[in-house]
Amino acid sequence: MLYSKFISAGLLSVVASATVVPRGLFAKDSLVRRDIVDTIISEDEHWAEANIANYGPEFFTSHLAGQNPDLLYIGCSDSRVPSDVFMNATLGEVFTHRNIANSIVLGDPNTMSVIDYALVHLNVSTIAITGHTGCGGVKASMDPEELEKSIKTFIKPITRLYQKNKSYIDALPTDAERQSFLVQLNVMRLVRLASNLKTVTERWEKGLPLVIHGLVYRMENGTLHDLNVTVSSKGQFDELYYPPLKAQGLEFCACS
Numbered sequence: 001m002l003y004s005k006f007i008s009a010g011l012l013s014v015v016a017s018a019t020v021v022p023r024g025l026f027a028k029d030s031l032v033r034r035d036i037v038d039t040i041i042s043e044d045e046h047w048a049e050a051n052i053a054n055y056g057p058e059f060f061t062s063h064l065a066g067q068n069p070d071l072l073y074i075g076c077s078d079s080r081v082p083s084d085v086f087m088n089a090t091l092g093e094v095f096t097h098r099n100i101a102n103s104i105v106l107g108d109p110n111t112m113s114v115i116d117y118a119l120v121h122l123n124v125s126t127i128a129i130t131g132h133t134g135c136g137g138v139k140a141s142m143d144p145e146e147l148e149k150s151i152k153t154f155i156k157p158i159t160r161l162y163q164k165n166k167s168y169i170d171a172l173p174t175d176a177e178r179q180s181f182l183v184q185l186n187v188m189r190l191v192r193l194a195s196n197l198k199t200v201t202e203r204w205e206k207g208l209p210l211v212i213h214g215l216v217y218r219m220e221n222g223t224l225h226d227l228n229v230t231v232s233s234k235g236q237f238d239e240l241y242y243p244p245l246k247a248q249g250l251e252f253c254a255c256s
Ligand SMILES: [Zn+2]
Pocket: 076, 077, 078, 100, 101, 102, 132, 134, 135, 136, 137, 138
């Protein structure tokens, strides 16, 4: 739970079987594999009933008037990185956007409309741009030739980031370290990019609070790590974080 009194009932079954890794609802080798949609409808029914039993109908009805989340989460679509689960968030707490490799692409109306809506209409005060270890999108960006055109186009900014910093990244000892470093560098690039977006800078010019964080989720142990490139005013990234990166020979633009 992030802020409210409610707990995420969906986690209770996971906690209860601490010594056994949950098999999941849709295990492909299940002896009696139910239809997936039947399964999610049935599981949702249990979840709704459990929350009403525990907290009363206001668990749902208290949200009917509208949403007022404080956090915009931008993360990867990867099924192993379910943000509301690992943040233990409940209803109304997180405005979420997930896509391939937690990207912000300037020409993409999907991502840009989510950011603009969150800032202008929901008055969100915090953005968490969150990469993750083992990201398939970041890995693919290092060798994108065989990819479908849609994916290749979408992750092109990460491919450019890799190519621009190739000598530094390729000098790292293992594939895992190279990919992990590119995940982190990409999040830093996105924090810089986000801090230059029109709706972001307008918010700062109006004196409204807004903090942008760069985070990485570690799939190895389920923990979330702060890259310490937090910005809360215009030009802060370029002033505090970019010079040390440049001094190491690393570079990226505030564009996509
Ligand atoms: Zn990913």
